Amino acid sequence: MCFELTDFQITLNNEALFEPFSLHIKAGQIGAITGPSGSGKSTILSDILGVLPAIFSRSGNIRLNEKDITGLPTGQRHVGIFFQDDLLFPHLNVFENLVFGIPAKLSKKEKAQKISSALSHAGLQGFEKRDIATLSGGQRARISLLRTLLSEPKLILLDEPFSKLDEELRDQFRSWVFKQIQLQDIPAVLVTHDARDIPESAVKIELEVSYA
Template identity: 50%
Template sequence: MTEGLHLDRVRIFEGARPLLEIDARVPPGEVLSVMGPSGSGKSTLLSHLMGDLAPGFRAHGELTLEGQDLSGLPPEARRLGLLYQDPLLFPHLSVAENLAFGLRPGGDRTERRNRVEAALADVSLEGYGPRDPATLSGGQAARVALMRTLLSEPRALLLDEPFSKLDQGLRDQTRRLVFDRARAARIPVVLVTHDRADVVAAGGPLIEL
């Protein structure tokens, strides 16, 4: 089976010290959750998937996405979306310009504007395009960050504790939004978290480091 994201006998070392070993399949639309204490290698695993493993670390094993070997590909060629704890919206761009940044270069200007407006409507932020990102609430900023990532048409989605700074009500709402969108787009997801409630909401397999 070539669909989805495959991590085959992936081992990561920090110097000579073994850090983690993982073997997993993530089908389209499914969420693989990874939990573990600080220093267990969760974020390092995401860095390896992205193709920007820090100096001092090395990895063995195979990474394939939709049957394509990711080894040796630069990060931009892997087409993976990444959401962090903070939305990381560009402060010098409007909300609409932040979203447009996720679109591939080129194309008709009207079509690009329509896609941005549709993305805002999809997360109940109609009319927010001209706004300064600094005026958004935490939940609104998280929704814009998610849609910017999805507009880039990622082949897989990596989540580095993106719900941890939201209050409980927003956390539940944003979880549902992220996981529902990933399922609808049939995107495999790898979630790194400290929160077991994230794992329950994700509904997929769990690996504990």
């Protein structure tokens, strides 16, 4: 698997947010995009996901596994996203939250097996019936990432995923997230303003702001 942005640039009212850049990352690798507030980091993720607001324009190509996905609707891109907020459904238990992300083609038994395996792998064995309100911040974060991974994305986007965690939990969760990406063997694009969140092996892009 691989992911590419080629001569990529986003404009607003005919003004470029940043200088054009290209990015190429392989399976299990992380592409880290940094830059000042307002430089377009999260807007880039929106475009990769296929939900770029109409007020913006993009030039350049988006390719996933050597296929141009630039014009595809979101549902056909096979791209997952993990935000800084966990966005779990409070009225559903852990199992119900996780099953929401699993492809519908699987049987109930297959879904239950996948969830059990994922929870065990995340150190949350037996959490299927737990109420979301009873989970710690770190547990909620792990459940949220598992839901994204269970959807079997071919690319995962990480939008400031560690910014709301305390320092100790942040270090632990960051290491765990990067390990899951390697195990899933998929490329990932990380947006962050904190250099500590970027692994040494990452392909780094620092946005050069175009506007004054």
